[in-house]
Amino acid sequence: MKKFLTAPRTALAAWLMAGVTAAVHAGPMGFRDSTMAMGDFSPNWREAWVNHALTARDAFGVGGVAMRSDDGRLTREFAELTYTRLVHRVNGEHSQANFWFVGGAGPLSGNDFAGSKTMLAPGVSADYETTRFYVSGSLRLYRAPGINHDVASVRTGFSFYETDYDEVQPWLILEARRMRGLSEKTEITPMLRFIHSRYFVEVGINNMKQGRFNFMYIF
Template identity: 55%
Template structure:
């Protein structure tokens, strides 16, 4: 394989990694993200001002399985790439994701100020993906956290302009919803600038996620 081909394959790997794992896109790009299930819904948008920094806005809502307890969040969000390791056939990243905003709900009175610091670590190749993240939603008398771990594998290699299917398994605990982990297998399809995911947890509750970067 000549040098040009090696660089091209590395570039393809990096771009695919940005689509599949990164919480922000390349410099001067917009990213739109959504995560929808019975117990958690989020819609977010951000703009990458540099290769390492993005600013945006997020709205999210959580509720228990029986729909008795509910909470809604609205916040300005800052994303920072803290570290990146580019390897010949892999990439690893550490991200900071934090927000400032307000929360409302039916388990407390009024609107409370909220801060939501978090960290994400990911590693992947064009065939394997792993991620772990933790984020705290801190408000006086209404603090909760979300802890997530993911493993994924692609079915086969594809060219840069082709869609690639993956199988992803996620373990997630949202303390507002439950003290137990929720396990959800999902089918993910990745293309140049977007991915979509669909699946159901072990209780049969559907989940749909998407991301578009432009």
């Protein structure tokens, strides 16, 4: 994400950068004792959540997802308690790779059934990043009795140029996403991403001519 620091700026500065790098690029949690808020908004998928990292590898939080089918006839609303775990991390000299688990559970409501159902939402994701290149993939299962809305996505991107740690860096990101039971199409979205040390914002338009806005902020 940002230019890795070299001597004589000390190992401490490099360690601080490594912790923020994973969070800002793709990681679903921040560094220990931090609070992270994220949102993903488009006409058919609106998601927001916040979690708090109790350790360097574990975070608990709350979130909500509003889903809609392509034709607008089917809607779902899911409120969840979440647990995030950094399962494995590999640090290279100028790169980092991460494997994550995210689990959620809570009530699901919809316009095609009465009352609510209990939905479970386990998922995994992996990412690899350097100061100029990024790739990730994720799968999350959204399951309730008689309902399957699994979401799979892959992303890749690159930065336009190097920046210092405290400067905003622009990236171009391309995502392909598929949502079972909600869409018969693969959503392709090119996005501009602007990254700083504790936040990013993304804006784009998908292949269905729908706007997309994402953000992340670490407190």
